[in-house]
Amino acid sequence: MNSSVITFPGSNCDRDMDVALKKFGFKNKMVWHNDLELPKSDLVVLPGGFSYGDYLRCGSMASKSKIMKSVHNFAKSGGKVMGICNGFQILVEAGLLPGVLLRNKYLEFICKNVFVKVNNKDNSYFKDIKKNTLEFHIAHNEGNYFCSKEQIKEIDDNNQIALFYSNEFGNINEDNNPNGSIKNIAGVFNKEKNILGMMPHPERMIDPALSGEDGSIFFENLINNLR
Amino acid sequence: MKISVIITLKKDVLDPQGKVINQTLDGMGFENINEVRQGKYFEIYIKENDKKIAEEKVEEMCKKLLANLVIENYRII
Numbered sequence: 001m002n003s004s005v006i007t008f009p010g011s012n013c014d015r016d017m018d019v020a021l022k023k024f025g026f027k028n029k030m031v032w033h034n035d036l037e038l039p040k041s042d043l044v045v046l047p048g049g050f051s052y053g054d055y056l057r058c059g060s061m062a063s064k065s066k067i068m069k070s071v072h073n074f075a076k077s078g079g080k081v082m083g084i085c086n087g088f089q090i091l092v093e094a095g096l097l098p099g100v101l102l103r104n105k106y107l108e109f110i111c112k113n114v115f116v117k118v119n120n121k122d123n124s125y126f127k128d129i130k131k132n133t134l135e136f137h138i139a140h141n142e143g144n145y146f147c148s149k150e151q152i153k154e155i156d157d158n159n160q161i162a163l164f165y166s167n168e169f170g171n172i173n174e175d176n177n178p179n180g181s182i183k184n185i186a187g188v189f190n191k192e193k194n195i196l197g198m199m200p201h202p203e204r205m206i207d208p209a210l211s212g213e214d215g216s217i218f219f220e221n222l223i224n225n226l227r
Numbered sequence: 228m229k230i231s232v233i234i235t236l237k238k239d240v241l242d243p244q245g246k247v248i249n250q251t252l253d254g255m256g257f258e259n260i261n262e263v264r265q266g267k268y269f270e271i272y273i274k275e276n277d278k279k280i281a282e283e284k285v286e287e288m289c290k291k292l293l294a295n296l297v298i299e300n301y302r303i304i
């Protein structure tokens with residue numbers, strides 16, 4: 001399986017993602033934002049970080065990068081595109097995913113482990129994951145997912161919510177909402193479920209000595225589903 | 228030619244920064260404030276002499292980059 005990780009100026013989780021993808025069997029290539037063509041890929045990842053210093057709005061500049069035209073075409077033809085953290089912000093700014101990510105409700109940068117409840121397993125990203133909740137890491141200032149009432153209804157009706165912030169038992173309530181996201185949303189899909197954006201970082205949970213292993217579950221499952 | 232743009236958050240969008248500014252102003256003794264909403268202001272110096280054309284171009288910039296229409300409104304002034 002071939003994957004590509006795009007590096008924007010200010011990306012800082014690109015190498016972690018590269019390590020994670022390779023660990024679970026992807027042949028990964030790093031792609032520069034100024035490139036025009038994506039290499040042959042089964043998965044394209046927009047990594048976390050602070051592209052363009054979060055100027056204007058997080059992800060807004062990066063969403064206009066040269067490579068994004070290729071990413072658009074790849075995504076529109078059904079290719080799997082995953083955006084993590086700043087990558088998620090870039091995907092919403094690019095119009096590939098619905099909604100927007102606002103400043104965290106209590107204006108704090110949040111850096112901690114959280115549990116997320118998998119809401120939809122009928123897709124390549126979460127199919128066959130046995131656990132209902134996963135422990136991932138979040139580190140963001142703008143992760144407060146927002147969209148209009150009409151949009152949230154549409155997202156819900158189309159089963160586009162991928163992950164909710166929850167406790168370890170999968171309870172979704174305000175106490176487990178770190179950033180003020182509508183409905184505790186931590187990740188969403190596009191309608192077709194080939195594009196996934198999420199604030200949590202699975203690539204930070206792939207080494208039992210350093211962190212947890214729920215990221216390992218995620219990546220192992222992902223490559224098996226793409227094969 | 229200079230074209231100015233004001234970007235404001237839509238009514239239903241939470242503005243935690245505006246809220247904190249409001250609280251701070253309250254604390255400083257500025258009373259009777261109902262609400263503070265924070266926005267953005269841009270001055271765009273454009274190589275164009277026709278005001279109408281310049282404003283049309285800036286409007287396109289607003290739609291494509293300067294504002295995110297999911298959460299923001301723009302006003303050319």
